[in-house]
């Protein structure tokens with residue numbers, strides 16, 4: 001019987017099965033940041049186990065609050081710095097070279113098809129965009145990862161999403177993932193790998209695939225995952241060209257990390273996205289999703305463009321196209337945090353930073369900043385932010401604040417209008433209905449599907465084929 | 467092994483996330499103890515007041531997808547330092563669930579209809595829970611109502627609870 005990509009990766013990394021259904025897998029990379037790692041370091045020190053399994057496979061960054069905002073965050077940075085030095089961790093990105101973890105690590109070529117990656121951060125699922133299994137873990141799992149280079153997971157059950165059609169102009173990966181989460185719910189993929197396939201994904205850049213996989217966790221997913229293809233090879237080429245003679249060779253080698261045609265899935269869900277509209281969230285859960293059109297005119301105080309979801313160069317380019325030659329409304333304030341120094345400097349060279357600044361945006365250094373409400377744009381009680389981030393939980397960007405998640409295009413258009421609005425992007429106009437009903441009724445319905453509107457998609461039950 | 471029995475705190479909502487369990491602004495704390503006053507600070511529920519309702523509780527019973535969102539192990543720790551070591555729910559977010567067992571705490575799924583039954587029978591009353599790990603049973607008692615429910619504590623989870631966590635186990639074995 002065929003295997004999914006996640007099953008293939010597990011099989012090739014299996015270290016032990018101490019109990020039925022429990023897979024201890026070897027890790028190719030352990031990523032660390034200054035919020036969850038210091039506690040792990042302190043515990044390892046207290047246990048007399050201050051060691052690392054392989055200093056070349058540990059990558060560390062200070063990104064959540066940087067520069068430090070107070071004594072406590074300064075202390076967290078110091079613990080990381082001292083630890084990286086003590087263990088000769090060469091890939092440690094300190095201030096001046098640091099950026100948001102899930103943007104900077106892929107940019108440095110640290111994630112490859114077939115890799116296993118963990119990090120003490122729930123959005124580690126982002127790295128599945130490269131055909132890797134990448135999962136967020138807590139401090140204890142991180143600790144064991146640092147110490148022994150292993151992590152335990154249950155069988156990687158998978159939901160396959162087949163994204164058909166062609167995205168209309170002005171509709172992006174962010175709209176796609178918000179739509180999917182809206183359909184399956186925040187608990188819709190709990191304990192599941194979310195495999196994203198189909199023509200829409202094939203056409204996406206690596207940046208867009210990262211946006212897609214980044215929010216898998218918001219549906220409860222263990223990892224997002226896309227198949228490696230020529231787009232993946234092109235992105236990674238400067239890091240891998242010593243290993244392969246041609247790009248075709250690389251593609252061939254990576255193609256072993258593609259699901260078999262007869263692989264077994266928990267569910268297969270198909271969407272036709274040809275008529276998808278720009279989407280946004282409205283409540284305190286990422287599955288409370290509406291079209292931007294339905295929310296047109298809603299009040300906003302702040303616009304935030306940045307984060308591991310949408311702070312990449314592609315996102316900045318899209319937003320700057322809309323902001324070019326315009327000013328943001330004086331009813332709102334705008335904050336841009338390019339996700340990495342490289343993105344920042346490319347944006348400078350391309351004149352993007354200038355566009356943002358002339359439009360009236362405050363441009364900050366690369367950091368998570370406002371995304372988790374710890375610095376650089378915290379909301380006051382009762383304020384609302386139009387944000388390109390990934391989480392709209394109550395209080396996330398500041399106590400009593402409300403966050404609407406959306407694409408960089410919608411955020412930029414909203415900044416100019418001073419209220420929620422759709423970006424006017426020339427080209428095929430998005431139509432009223434979010435998706436077209438094209439799929440046949442599922443041959444075999446899943447027992448309980450979290451998807452509310454079965455008419456809009458096709459679901460195949462256990463064992464369903466491509 | 468930790469204590470898993472005592473008074474029950476009912477949280478009558480699904481999808482309670484880790485930001486609600488412990489807000490991000492407290493993640494700069496390096497000790498678990500420092501989290502104690504902030505448990506569930508941002509949880510808005512008509513039937514819940516963090517200042518009054520947490521004190522003296524040992525067990526949480528809630529609905530679906532408890533602990534969704536961020537990977538922060540601070541969420542189980544915030545419960546642990548308040549002497550709450552067991553949570554029963556219809557299901558848990560994966561990372562949160564693993565964090566609980568990695569800390570030697572109990573995160574146990576009960577069928578949705580059992581959770582519904584428990585809420586309708588006990589949620590409005592002062593309820594005492596007895597959790598027996600060896601027989602895998604949860605006994606709830608309030609006045610003259612008493613019910614016992616079985617649960618399924620599988621191999622790996624049980625071994626983490628009994629050995630007190632994943633670090634020593636893994637360091638010895640791998």
Ligand code: SF4
Nearest residue numbers: 123307308368371372
């Ligand atoms: S940008 Fe936001 S979601 Fe991404 S890693 Fe930073 S805090 Fe987490």
